[in-house]
Amino acid sequence: MIFKPSSPAAYRLLMEGSAAFADIEEAGIRVDMRHVDRTMRGAGEKIKQIEASLRRDEVYKIWRRVYGEKASLGSGEQLARVIFGNLGVECKERTATGKPKTDAEALEGIDLPFVRKWSMLEKLKKVRNTFLRGTQRLAVRRGDDWFIHPSFNLHLVWTYRSSSSEPNFQNQPVRDKRQAKLIRRAYIPRDGHVLVETDFSSMEFRGCASFWKDSAMVAYASDPKLDIHRDMAGECFLLPVDNVSKDCRAFAKNQFVFPELYGSYYVSMAAGLWTSISRAGLKTKDGVGIYEHLRTKGIRTAKEFEGHIKRVEQKFNERFAHWSRAKDRWWQKYLERGWFPLATGFVCPGIFSYNNLMNTPIQGPSFHCLLWSVIQVNAWLKKNKMRSKIVGQIHDSILADVYEPELQDYLNYVREVMTVKVREHWDWIITPLDVEVDVSDRSWFDKSPWKEENGLWVSA
DNA sequence: CACTGGAGCCAC
């Protein structure tokens, strides 16, 4: 094993980052315990109801016959034996160890009320047992208020990203609105404060463009009129860009663009896209179903779609021709040396997969832009003896509990750091950077976009 | 009883 030291700057980033994270942990996030208790009780009642109705079902009678006293409603393995074994439902997918798959996607196609109810139950249990109960258990009292103090770690992730624990504040539900509402309403600003979240826009794609220095990628990441995810949605679904719906764009982003950049290939991506078209009920902006639309373009089967995505991938490689060649040189260089460097001064020695080599130099340094920003903003808040505090961090966003009289100053400064100062600090970032700003005087769930207008920040 | 790994699912 060859060991190469990381740079002093990289060490300093982690040291100062850890100190800033310690301040964040000490500050903590205010919790509305009444909301948590109430929501816990509500979810608990609902869970009891669903469990009772499952136990009355004929399917559960079979379950009991098979498992007797060992019957456990929470066991996917037991469910699988009952529906695939006893009821003769066809098992289409298996896990790595050969057991029948019982995740939400595998169960979705099974048209049994019992199975649908079971899936619903599992989802609700996740909300209650992981998120609500975690927050309830870990909250501590200070005066009349409750706070959680999540840990933010810099020493656990080998790509030099961060992680969070006790509770993990970086995986609180947001995409599923119903779940998000149940959980995020629990996180509230201190009295006289508002919660402020500032996110880097498209940080990872910009980190990607900066790392590969592909001129077409840099153009996409720099020109606000260009949008790679929208354009690739157009190509994947054979739509003119003005008929690309929000959903289509999101699927192109998460099931084509990022997978492609991180080492997936057309067979996996076509399969994922094809099933998600029906799962998500994907439509064009005009409201036409994507399957129907593709049929008019001569694509009727999964196999035909795969052939199409193969051509889209070829075009993607031509569009970003420099990237397409540079990634193999990057991989070869690693094979020769046994280590690879990050733009932020870290060195990664050891045994890595090809996909690690594609992902780490982007994910790590992209996070470091956020980390550096956290350090600056935290130092500024302390130096000026402000009452506002950073209370959390989620890879490319900062959550702060801002004293209302300090709100304008805070927003001006945080934007300056995240868009200007970080680029002065690191010249490897060769695209512009933007932030999206959200504010709430009520809860983390209720945040809404803000913008700057004639020097004043206002609700957008 | 403590511990471990698999499976599943939440985030970026």
Place this chain on the structure above:
DNA sequence: AAACGTGGCTCCAGTG
């Protein structure tokens, strides 16, 4: 070269 990456938490099932 292999088939998108990084985490944390909970429950189940098995082990000693």
